[in-house]
Amino acid sequence: MAGLDNLMAFIWRDPRANNCNTYLIDGRAPLLIDPGHSAFIENIAGRMEESGFNLPRLALAVCTHGHPDHAEGAEVLAEIPVPVAIHETEEPCLKDMARLFYTSQGQTAPEPRFDFLLREGDLMVGDNTFEVLHTPGHTPGSICLYWPAEKALFTGDLLFEEGVGRTDFPGGDALALKESVRRVQSLDIEWILPGHGEIIQGREAVRENFDFIGRFIFSTM
Amino acid sequence: MGEIKSTLELVMERTRGMVQSREEREQDIFRERARKAAVLAEKHLSGETGLAAFVERLDALSGREPGFDARAAARLHLARTLPLDGAEGKTALAALACLGSPHVREMEEAMEKMAGETEEAEKQAEARLAAELAGRGISGSAAVLRPRTDPGYEKARAAIRERARARIARLAEAAGQDTPRAGY
Ligand SMILES: [Zn+2]
Numbered sequence: 001m002a003g004l005d006n007l008m009a010f011i012w013r014d015p016r017a018n019n020c021n022t023y024l025i026d027g028r029a030p031l032l033i034d035p036g037h038s039a040f041i042e043n044i045a046g047r048m049e050e051s052g053f054n055l056p057r058l059a060l061a062v063c064t065h066g067h068p069d070h071a072e073g074a075e076v077l078a079e080i081p082v083p084v085a086i087h088e089t090e091e092p093c094l095k096d097m098a099r100l101f102y103t104s105q106g107q108t109a110p111e112p113r114f115d116f117l118l119r120e121g122d123l124m125v126g127d128n129t130f131e132v133l134h135t136p137g138h139t140p141g142s143i144c145l146y147w148p149a150e151k152a153l154f155t156g157d158l159l160f161e162e163g164v165g166r167t168d169f170p171g172g173d174a175l176a177l178k179e180s181v182r183r184v185q186s187l188d189i190e191w192i193l194p195g196h197g198e199i200i201q202g203r204e205a206v207r208e209n210f211d212f213i214g215r216f217i218f219s220t221m
Numbered sequence: 222m223g224e225i226k227s228t229l230e231l232v233m234e235r236t237r238g239m240v241q242s243r244e245e246r247e248q249d250i251f252r253e254r255a256r257k258a259a260v261l262a263e264k265h266l267s268g269e270t271g272l273a274a275f276v277e278r279l280d281a282l283s284g285r286e287p288g289f290d291a292r293a294a295a296r297l298h299l300a301r302t303l304p305l306d307g308a309e310g311k312t313a314l315a316a317l318a319c320l321g322s323p324h325v326r327e328m329e330e331a332m333e334k335m336a337g338e339t340e341e342a343e344k345q346a347e348a349r350l351a352a353e354l355a356g357r358g359i360s361g362s363a364a365v366l367r368p369r370t371d372p373g374y375e376k377a378r379a380a381i382r383e384r385a386r387a388r389i390a391r392l393a394e395a396a397g398q399d400t401p402r403a404g405y
Contacts (some may be wrong), residue, residue, distance in 0.1 A: 029358025059357040083357065088365055116354070121362030132363035 004150055004191065008051060009199060010044050011035070015033075020070045020195045023154060024048060025147075029059035029126030032082075033145060033151055033154050034195060035073030037205050044073075050188035058082040060125055062118070064156025065142040066094035066194060067169070068101060074112040083115035087134060090141025091117060097139070100170055117141060135184060137177020138165030155183060160194040162212050167221070174221045181218075185210045233324070254286050257295035265316055266299075266309050272319055279320075292320045299316070300393030305332060305385055324392040335385035339378055346374035 010022040016104040018042045024032040031051070031179035034043060045055050055077070061085045063071035064138075071094070074084040086094070091114060098109035123130045138157040142165070145154040157165035159181055167174040192209065200209050258279060265275035275295075282291040284344060299317050304310040318325045346368035354360065368374050 075291070083354070083359070085364070116367055117362050117365040119365050121364075123361040123363040124359065127360040129361070130363075139327050 004152060007150075007152075008048065008191075009193065010047055012040075012196070018069050018203075020157075021193070021197075021203075023193055024053065025125070025128060026053060027126045027128065029128075030057055030127070032058050032061040032126045033193075034064055034070045034156065035061055035084075036075055036077050037069055038072045041073045041076045055082065056080050058206050060085065062086070062123075062143075062145065063114075063146070064154065065139040066090045066097060067139065067157070067215070068098070069158065070195060071112060074114070078113055078115075079149065084112070085116050085131075086114050086120050087141035087143045088117040088119050090136070090139060090143075091137070093140050097170050102142070107129075133184065135180035137167060137173050137175075137180045139169070140171045140173070140211060142180070144180075146184075146187055146189075148188075150191065153187060153189050154193045155184070156195040158195075159192070159213060160197045161192075161200055161209060162217075163197070164213055164217055164221075165195075178218055178221065181210070181213060232263065240289070241320060247348075254282070254289045255294045255298070257282055258291045259298040262295045262298045263314070264302075266312055268312075276319060294295075296320050296322045297393060300328065300389065303328065303389050303393070305335060305382055305389075324395060327392055328389055331385050331388045337382055338381045340376040342374055342381065343368045346377075347370040349373065357365075 002216060006026045008024040008026065008156060010024070012019040012021055012051065013190055017037070017126070018039065020034045022036050022044050025031045041055075048054065057081075057220045058077070058080075061077050061082050063074060063084065063216075065071065066086060071086065074086075077084055095109075095111070098111075102109040113146045118132045120134050121132055123132050128147065128149065131148065133144045133146055133177050135142050135144045135156075135158045142158060144156060144158055146152075147154070151182065158177065161190070166172065189206045190201070190203050192206055200206055260276050261270070261275060261282070264270045265272065270278070276292075279291040279295050283289055296317055299313045299320075300322065303313050314325055314329060314332075317328070322328075345364050350366045350368060350371060351360075354366075356363065
């Protein structure tokens with residue numbers, strides 16, 4: 001990708017499966033953001049291999065939140081083993097959410113093990129420094145990862161192109177989500193790398209997207 | 222052949238049973254009394270009865286059961302089942318002190334030692350985890366390490382508790398037998 005040389009974006013466009021976008025930042029210590037569903041890890045791994053990357057090289061995987069379409073694959077990564085991290089507020093909620101989600105489908109909830117937790121602050125991964133921002137609303141422990149050097153924001157399910165994350169799941173909070181969107185809006189952003197849908201590129205496009213959300217989406221929440 | 226008992230063996234067994242039965246009866250009586258003292262101790266630990274009421278009930282039990290030292294039985298129970306940490310541990314130690322156990326200080330020391338060693342093990346595990354992450358190129362204020370879920374820490378903690386438990390168990394046996402200090 002022009003401007004983000006070390007970033008590989010695996011944008012999930014297959015409408016038959018609700019899977020999230022997965023991002024890989026290659027380098028001295030490769031970082032994966034949102035592994036997605038366990039069932040699709042193989043697909044992602046295959047696409048990575050085409051680019052000459054294999055999963056065991058990963059230094060770390062971060063889940064922006066605990067929904068299975070973002071975090072279920074953590075259990076596959078843990079087997080490799082690759083350390084996986086999630087926000088400290090999310091882990092306890094995750095057990096309850098997973099139980100609800102899986103039992104409603106007649107399945108047993110997996111219990112992903114997170115090697116360490118995240119809170120607001122700096123996260124250095126190899127030569128890259130990220131800011132972990134706690135951005136609740138879609139879930140209580142949702143995070144955005146801000147990459148100041150590239151002016152890039154990984155938003156998880158906080159916001160997308162012309163949309164925001166649902167707040168009708170357990171733990172969802174529309175007011176908190178609005179607050180979180182307003183908070184990240186103040187950052188210097190040239191790239192929005194959302195959990196679903198297309199990447200938003202360019203300062204102007206980013207600004208327009210925040211405007212759109214503020215004017216047309218917030219009023220419906 | 223070993224499976225089939227001779228008449229003599231059967232008679233010997235039955236006789237032995239009859240001889241033992243009196244001792245067993247006495248043991249049963251003692252066990253039942255000790256159980257009553259233990260129930261009183263548990264009620265105190267759970268907060269159902271205060272210290273003064275607990276001691277009062279123990280003394281009443283001794284009064285009802287001639288030759289039975291309910292305080293000693295309660296000391297033995299409290300020391301044997303001493304919770305190694307938390308508020309219940311403190312309550313048990315205070316009760317032991319009140320019941321005249323001469324080993325309270327040593328038990329406190331064993332628990333303090335255990336707490337200190339556990340804290341040290343946690344610090345070591347945290348340093349180990351931080352070093353592991355640093356080895357992968359990961360660091361920063363956002364990373365919240367979890368030394369308590371580290372298998373190395375869990376193993377060390379179990380060994381520390383085991384040592385403390387063994388030390389307290391030795392003191393517990395003494396606590397049941399020792400003559401209480403005057404003044405309690
Ligand atoms: Zn989600």
